[in-house]
Amino acid sequence: VTFDGALSEAVAGQSVTLCLTDEIDCSRGDVIAAADNPPEVSDQFESTIVWMAEEPLIPGRAYYLKLGTQTVSATVQSPKFTINVNNMEHMAAKTLELNAIGVAEILTDKPIVFEPYANNHVLGGYILIDKITNATVAAGMLHFSLRRAQNVHWQATDIGREAHAALKNQKPKILWFTGLSGSGKSTIANEVEKTLNLLNRHTFLLDGDNIRHGLNKDLGFTETDRIENIRRVGEVAKLMADAGLIVLTAFISPFRAERDMVRAMMPEGEFIEIFVDTPLEVAEARDVKGLYKKARAGQLKNFTGIDSPYEPPENPDICVNTVEMSPAEAAEHIVRQLMPLK
Known part of the structure; x- marks a missing residue:
């Protein structure tokens, strides 16, 4: 649906309202996908991170992670390694300094819809935002979800x-x-x-x-x-x-x-x-x-x-x-x- 009436189809860049057959909770950040080829959903990932702030990464501190229209709270673990861009050598590191590129695990406070960056740049690329200053401190690419995230489910209990x-x-x-x-x-x-x-x-x-x-x-x-x-x-x-x-x-x-x-x-x-x-x-x-x-x-x-x-x-x-x-x-x-x- 548009201001000028209903359309039979719409393309990227147009402003439209989608009317769903069933009344369901669907809001900003949700993703509509083909049922036979859905993207993944997870809250733990391995990722490449490009650090862009003068203040170094603080492992364990919560940052905002923005992927597409999804915004969640995320923490970055200590890097597995950083990458020397001159020879692609992997080097041990405890944090990420300005302009450093590293690989680390990321945990989010709730599951997000994603695809590996190699397959989909829109659903695989993200930025990290400092919660205090609201400054963008890093950009990253998701590689894959961690298997342990798919094996753990919240167990509902009757006494709340x-x-x-x-x-x-x-x-x-x-x-x-x-x-x-x-x-x-x-x-x-x-x-x-x-x-x-x-x-x-x-x-x-x-x-x-x-x-x-x-x-x-x-x-x-x-x-x-x-x-x-x-x-x-x-x-x-x-x-x-x-x-x-x-x-x-x-x-x-x-x-x-x-x-x-x-x-x-x-x-x-x-x-x-x-x-x-x-x-x-x-x-x-x-x-x-x-x-x-x-x-x-x-x-x-x-x-x-x-x-x-x-x-x-x-x-x-x-x-x-x-x-x-x-x-x-x-x-x-x-x-x-x-x-x-x-």
Whole structure:
């Protein structure tokens, strides 16, 4: 259908409305294909990537992947290798620098329709976009889907998150405490949990140091490891929220992109970002664990606030200033902001 009436056929470049025989959900990004020769659908791929940004690739960080009219969130794993364009030699690499060409695995947050770039440039070529700056950072070509993506399917269950929450008579939430080391995140989160416990709320506190004794004991403190640390914690917190719990997490979580990634996992209103606002000089003066002293002496690398950046929340849901508030006062303020909890 067009403004001037119905057409018997249309070609690429024309603006038309397609009317389907059956009423189905078909919107931007969907693909109509011949039933006997459909394109593939997957959420994990091997790809060649051409990096075009001055900031290097950060493996594990979420970028927007735009393929045709499909836009999804995607993470790039550490490259398998980079390609020397002069002799086509394969070289080991942990990231991709400006103008580098490499081969890496890409994971998307939901399946997309694609074809190998060798067969179809439109459904096989894509760009990566930085979520913070909205700048195009890379272009790529999909080779093939990874077999493991085709063998894993979501198993539906009869008892869902609504039933779990109703049984506990509460609305599940993730209370995400973020701030510098020594800001008081763990202390305040513990006070908040104690108050919620007295209010008969079902809670669980995930603390950064405790998690690194088990689930994340294999991770260090490089930028890549910190991103993976938060990704894992976000997935665990989401599962606990699905069980109907109010989950409190106390992590430095220095990068906005990863905090936003966890927020995107949750339904609207169920992720509460709590900024424990403490100036660096105050946190360093406390230095309960002696970490700042070691970092200043060069004994601790990649320490937030010293030789690794901290990106404070721009619009936190709740903010507490630990210079002006005691831990008990901060906890009371947070609980008041959360009411009603049901």
